[in-house]
Amino acid sequence: MANFLVWVVWFGAAFACLASALGVVSFGNPFYSALALIGNLASLAVLFLLLSGEFVAAGQVLVYGGAVMVMFLFVIAYLGDRTDESPWSGGPSWQVVGAILAGAAILAEVCVVVGLKAGGFLSSSHHVGRSFGSPASIGRLFLTDHLLAFEVTSIVLLVAAVGGVVLGSHARQEVESDARA
Amino acid sequence: MHEAWWITIPKAFVVINVVMVFFAFTTWLERKLLGRMQLRFGPNRAGPKGLLVPIADLLKLIRKEAFAPMAANEPLYILAPVVSMFTALAAFSVLPFGAGWTVWGHHIRGQVVNVPISLILIFALGSLGIYGFIVGGWASESKYSILGSMRTCAQLVSYEVSLALSVLGVVLMGQSLNLQSIVDKQQATLWFFIPQFIGLVVFMLGGVAETSRPPFDLPEADTELVAGYHTEYSGMRWGLFQAAEYINMITLSGLCVTLFFGGYHFPWVHSLDQLGPIWFVLKLFTLVMIFIWLRATQPRLRYDQLMRFGWKVLLPVATVNALVTAFLVVLVK
Numbered sequence: 001m002a003n004f005l006v007w008v009v010w011f012g013a014a015f016a017c018l019a020s021a022l023g024v025v026s027f028g029n030p031f032y033s034a035l036a037l038i039g040n041l042a043s044l045a046v047l048f049l050l051l052s053g054e055f056v057a058a059g060q061v062l063v064y065g066g067a068v069m070v071m072f073l074f075v076i077a078y079l080g081d082r083t084d085e086s087p088w089s090g091g092p093s094w095q096v097v098g099a100i101l102a103g104a105a106i107l108a109e110v111c112v113v114v115g116l117k118a119g120g121f122l123s124s125s126h127h128v129g130r131s132f133g134s135p136a137s138i139g140r141l142f143l144t145d146h147l148l149a150f151e152v153t154s155i156v157l158l159v160a161a162v163g164g165v166v167l168g169s170h171a172r173q174e175v176e177s178d179a180r181a
Numbered sequence: 182m183h184e185a186w187w188i189t190i191p192k193a194f195v196v197i198n199v200v201m202v203f204f205a206f207t208t209w210l211e212r213k214l215l216g217r218m219q220l221r222f223g224p225n226r227a228g229p230k231g232l233l234v235p236i237a238d239l240l241k242l243i244r245k246e247a248f249a250p251m252a253a254n255e256p257l258y259i260l261a262p263v264v265s266m267f268t269a270l271a272a273f274s275v276l277p278f279g280a281g282w283t284v285w286g287h288h289i290r291g292q293v294v295n296v297p298i299s300l301i302l303i304f305a306l307g308s309l310g311i312y313g314f315i316v317g318g319w320a321s322e323s324k325y326s327i328l329g330s331m332r333t334c335a336q337l338v339s340y341e342v343s344l345a346l347s348v349l350g351v352v353l354m355g356q357s358l359n360l361q362s363i364v365d366k367q368q369a370t371l372w373f374f375i376p377q378f379i380g381l382v383v384f385m386l387g388g389v390a391e392t393s394r395p396p397f398d399l400p401e402a403d404t405e406l407v408a409g410y411h412t413e414y415s416g417m418r419w420g421l422f423q424a425a426e427y428i429n430m431i432t433l434s435g436l437c438v439t440l441f442f443g444g445y446h447f448p449w450v451h452s453l454d455q456l457g458p459i460w461f462v463l464k465l466f467t468l469v470m471i472f473i474w475l476r477a478t479q480p481r482l483r484y485d486q487l488m489r490f491g492w493k494v495l496l497p498v499a500t501v502n503a504l505v506t507a508f509l510v511v512l513v514k
Binding site for chain 2: 031035038042054055058059061062065066067070071073074077078134135
């Protein structure tokens with residue numbers, strides 16, 4: 001029964017994930033694309049939940065679904081125009097057909113490779129400890145095995161923040177000099 | 182103590198309805214208190230002391246015509262209030278309101294669901310709730326609405342950072358992200374509003390901004406923006422937005438009680454803990470009254486003041502508080 005439920009939830013989440021990802025690239029209106037991306041991130045969080053990664057799932061929703069996508073929506077709602085033009089409308093139809101065929105071929109290849117590599121794992125269920133995916137164990141991994149990556153990430157983020165400030169202040173100086181002239 | 186899975190369903194039903202009743206009578210309480218603070222009577226016609234005013238409001242809103250602007254984006258316009266309401270109600274589910282009881286051999290936990298990361302879950306639901314406001318403003322296709330939702334967006338993102346950092350001290354002292362363990366820890370040691378007083382102040386200020394209550398009600402500043410993101414809404418759709426805002430305020434007060442004021446525990450007398458929900462609700466409404474008091478007495482901030490206060494005052498204070506707490510926790514250990 002429990003196993004059946006897991007399959008149902010997995011199918012639902014996986015389908016929502018693929019559908020919303022398709023939505024992101026095929027909606028004409030960028031606002032809809034951003035909303036579809038939120039749906040995509042949320043369904044990914046459900047997949048994380050199925051893998052006992054509760055903390056990662058909640059972090060995914062909080063950081064990406066919540067904070068980052070709010071910024072996307074902010075910019076799109078402020079600056080984006082509301083014209084609805086389909087991204088598939090341009091170009092001759094054989095390009096569309098070719099793109100779909102190529103995409104399907106890559107998807108099939110990925111499925112085959114994953115199936116060949118992981119066939120052994122997928123047929124048997126893995127046992128994970130109770131602390132797996134808990135904030136404490138993730139924190140321990142961050143400060144032991146993955147310390148370098150963790151610290152480098154923080155430096156990258158710092159650089160991005162400083163870059164944002166510098167770009168913003170340049171733009172402001174130009175506006176002020178324009179105003180003076 | 183394990184709880185049978187089906188108990189969650191009636192419990193969720195009861196809790197949702199109780200929260201809705203709280204919402205209805207918070208609107209009454211707000212009008213009554215505002216009236217008293219402004220030397221008026223407040224509502225006093227419908228029912229004794231005007232207690233039936235929320236019911237009259239509900240009947241009026243339901244019977245109103247539900248119209249949408251011609252240019253509105255219909256599906257999103259209808260969906261937005263529903264999303265806000267859903268996330269507002271869902272967030273209450275992880276707040277512990279009692280120690281748990283045994284009825285007819287079944288153990289009932291004083292909490293709808295108990296997840297190890299309940300604190301993060303509340304924040305995650307809160308951050309999803311913002312979308313209702315943004316999408317609602319955008320889909321209305323009106324200048325005032327879009328300006329209101331832009332302001333909501335900027336304000337909520339700015340203050341969410343301080344809000345999350347202000348509870349970090351509590352998490353460090355409680356050694357857990359689970360609200361139930363944080364409450365237990367407070368009962369075992371000390372209610373956290375004493376050692377985490379700065380955290381409490383930042384949390385309350387951030388909370389007022391996060392729920393867009395006066396004096397931080399710039400998203401719907403009625404003198405500038407008509408009503409902000411819900412300008413084009415009427416009837417029960419508007420009612421849903423309003424309900425979501427009030428329920429967010431109630432949930433935030435509940436979270437504040439849980440994190441800083443010992444949750445459902447009664448001070449000193451342990452035998453009274455069986456009546457946990459009563460103490461929880463009393464503490465919760467004390468905080469709700471502080472929200473109302475602020476509304477009655479404080480003028481609205483200017484937009485640049487709001488942003489400066491959020492980023493240059495609250496955020497550094499919250500950060501230093503978290504750092505000092507972390508240092509002291511390690512030192513005491």
